[in-house]
Amino acid sequence: MSSEDKQPSEPVGDGPEQLALIRESVRKAKVPKAKPRTWRGAALAKDLPVARVMVNKGALHLDQFFDYAVPEELDADARPGVRVRVRFGAGAHRVRGGRREGGGLIDGFLIERRAESDYQGALAALAYVVSPEPVLSPEILGLARAVADRYAGSLADVLQLAVPPRNGRAEAAPSPEPLPPPPAPAPATWQRYVRGPAFIESLAAGGSPRAVWTALPGPHWPDELARAVAATLASGRGALVVVPDGRRAARVDSALTALLGEGRHALLTAESGPEKRYRQWLAVRRGSVRVAVGTRAAMFAPVQNLGLVVVWDDGDSSHSDDRAPFPHVREVLELRATHDRCGFLLGSTSCTVEAAQLVESGWAAPLVADRARIRAVAPVVRTVGDHDLARDEAARAARLPSIAWQAVRDGLADGPVLVQVPRRGYVPRLACERCRTPARCRHCAGPLEAPDERDLRCGWCGRAESEWHCGACGATRLRAQIVGARRTAEELGRAFPAVPVRTSGRDHILDSVPARPALVVSTPGAEPVADGGYAAAALLDGWAMLGRPDLRAGEEALRRWIAAAALVRPRSEGGVVVVVAEPTLRPVQALVRWDPVGHALRELAERAELGFPPVSRMAEVVGAAPAVTAFLADVELPADAEILGPVPLPVPERPGARRPDAAAGARALLRVPPGSGAALAAALKSAQAARLARGGQDQVRIRIDPPDIG
Known part of the structure; x- marks a missing residue:
């Protein structure tokens, strides 16, 4: 996309589109008021007897909130953000559009309590509250909605990525008391970069600088990253660091411990095991720890009073989630930096095209060393x-x-x-x-x-x-x-x-x-x-x-x-x-x-001349050839959208080998110029939801910004 589509005060991706995604997440939570309803004559909560729930069903045509009655015995525990179990379908609620799904208990999150519901029938009640621990904050809910809309996915799918599975023993364990802010660190090896000391001083003073950092070769980058985090802590704010793998997370963990001591950060990696990782995640959510360091899933970590988000080596394929709706760490942290008005640091010894675009557009400033320093090290x-x-x-x-x-x-x-x-x-x-x-x-x-x-x-x-x-x-x-x-x-x-x-x-x-x-x-x-x-x-x-x-x-x-x-x-x-x-x-x-x-x-x-990402926005539609053709005929694309394909997918390298998607046989690429990315995602999401509501059987997979376009 051109530099005109991004301003320093706007989020990355499609500029004003990202702010629109945040506003849309608030709008979707608002529904018209109607008469209050009771639940089969049973005693309901006296105040705010209606619970708005996000059920754990990732189908796009169910991407909305559903109302349930709150029994009096669940009143105290049924708080916004807790996990609940509800009976879904079989008259328990209606799906806007008239179609009903089969019944059965299903997990969900309680989004808010309300005095009234817009549903005119009798509401089913919450089955029970899984845990009184509120694990979904309004900030993470708004971020998840923005991510779902940007990637043409469902909120339920994003929440599965954002909130880790529950562990009862971890919830029962008390979290430590938060430590006072440390003193601001010295710039140390940040002095090797032209704007390095100014970047650290800005964070320590409560600023929110955005930078693309091309790190010098050598062993110093974990300590330099730790000093940026320490400067943010000194201002009384929190920080989030996402790295590609556990080995690099361990290096940052060691650097933070050496600089700040124990107890100031949580390490969120799969190597920790489910119980320890969930305990660390809870410490972050409860505010006991102000810094989270981890791999891809940590991009949604609920750090309180967020002052800095960091992604290291954004070109690593590990940063792109392989589960729907396939978000990328870099894009999610850009959304967080915009939504929370916090600092942003993208660091690597190399430089991706997307990172270069952030600098070219003026959204982020470069953090580089001069040529003499580079030649020396x-x-x-x-x-x-x-x-x-x-x-x-x-x-x-x-x-x-x-x-x-x-x-x-x-x-x-x-x-x-x-x-x-x-x-x-x-x-x-x-x-x-x-x-x-x-x-x-x-x-x-x-x-x-x-x-x-x-x-x-x-x-x-x-x-x-x-x-x-x-x-x-x-x-x-x-x-x-x-x-x-x-x-x-x-x-x-x-x-x-x-x-x-x-x-x-x-x-x-x-x-x-x-x-x-x-x-x-x-x-x-x-x-x-x-x-x-x-x-x-x-x-x-x-x-x-x-x-x-x-x-x-x-x-x-x-x-x-x-x-x-x-x-x-x-x-x-x-x-x-x-x-x-x-x-x-x-x-x-x-x-x-x-x-x-x-x-x-x-x-x-070169990509600007050819109309390739990240200058343009692209989407991939994959499935059986007839299903892809039918989908493209139904979707109402933006007027400036270009359809490339569909073409057959490459055959497996060996006879009998399975493709990544067993139902895939053809692929089409959809391309739009800067400014139309949100409209493309909305059109694809709407068409996919309509297809699923009609009972479409053939699988069609949508992926925004596919990592490999061949």
Whole structure:
């Protein structure tokens, strides 16, 4: 979207649209008044005998509140925000539009107590109050409604993400008394950034600055993040920090404990277990703790008097929820910053296109170091084309070009060396050596494999292929397979027989490694932290990450490379990084210059010319082909909407493999220019609700801002 659509005082996404979402959440709670009703002659609560309930049914045509009578015996516990059980359907209430659902007890949240109901029939009563603990605050309810509307989803689905499951023992345990605010911290290493000290001083003074922070390489970012949180606490306000995974949450946890001591923050991660995590969450909701640090689900943490929201490494796919309505942490925290008028900090060693857009639009200010500082703390980055072969047997055995082999050998003389290997699955197994076109079977178009590294066979039909040639350029040579971390570790072990080799990947991720010489082979995102930093790093098979058929391939490759290279010692201490990829490609040059912001700005400019997100807003409609076609015919899209497709989804990589959505067969993309995102979401939500109310059987999935548009 253009910079005209965002102002510093407006939320991110579609500017005024986000404020409209908040106002809409208030409007939807208002209904006309009517005559009060009784419940089958039984004694009801004397004051406010009607409970407005959000039932836990995620269907869009049920995305509304329902009225229930409050029996006198539940009067004291039936407070707004508590969990309740109600009988849903079978005459218990009506669904606006006339349709009724089957009966049965169902969970829900009590939204408010009222003196009257607009329903003219007899109200069913609350079955019981699950717990008198009010777990849903008005602030989180308003946020959840705004998120549901932005992503064309239901409020019930968002509340399932926002409020964790109940644990009785955790509720019974008392929460500690809140501690007084700490003193404002010193800027410390924030002085390395041009506006760093001013940012910390603004938070400590009660300000609400918004910043996109491009962190310098090295181990300091957890402490710098902790100091931003401490400055917010010093002003008497709370803070929320969301990171991609438990390992980085543990680093922030340690930094906060070292700076502030115990008892000032709660750690909300799955590793804590359900009881401990819920106890910590309750401490935040009750106001005993003013700081919450956690992974994706923590984006809804009910921090009281919120003064700062932080998201670290927003490009990590873990920040995008895989449950409906698929919210992204960055967007949710932008909504919170707008709704609560609090500070906002987006930090990363790299820079996404969305982060660059926040700065370009003026909604957030940049927090960066000057070029001299960057050159001083970044390692030396060398490039080598992956067609280069090493000039000796040991290098060829390890698949390392000579420059990379030399860097690994020199680094091992002084400490651990990191070797990053792309995971299997980034691209098909074999590709043309000249043009990188995937190698496919001539009979069934299945992927070609080399089981014994000599004979080619199809991975689908099993036919042998003895005379393969590239259909795109006519070349007859194939490039080597993507070799996983385990295989690479074996090869490096043979090349460096006296050096211990450790692996870190999906099956077993290392948190840290000692400063002793060792080879650490890791997949992207699983790199352990080395004490004192790595002496060197080799980033292998760059073509695999850059060759993915994805709009974000270059951005994601650069983010992965910088994250690994940031763990290497600075050039003043001899740190060297060798990336095996075509040196002339833009992401490779950005790594050499250590300029992720410049790369993101150029990507943003290109997407603006092509009308790609985040400049435009897009939605994905996936389902069986007839269902998608029928849905598109029924939806009343904004006049400026563009429909791309529908097109068949790619077939599974192996026969019999299931697609992510078993009913999916076709996909359509809907695109609108800046300013029409809210109208697009509303139109899709309305059409989906009408389809479900009519009893549509074929599943149609809607996703706003899909992470992968191919």
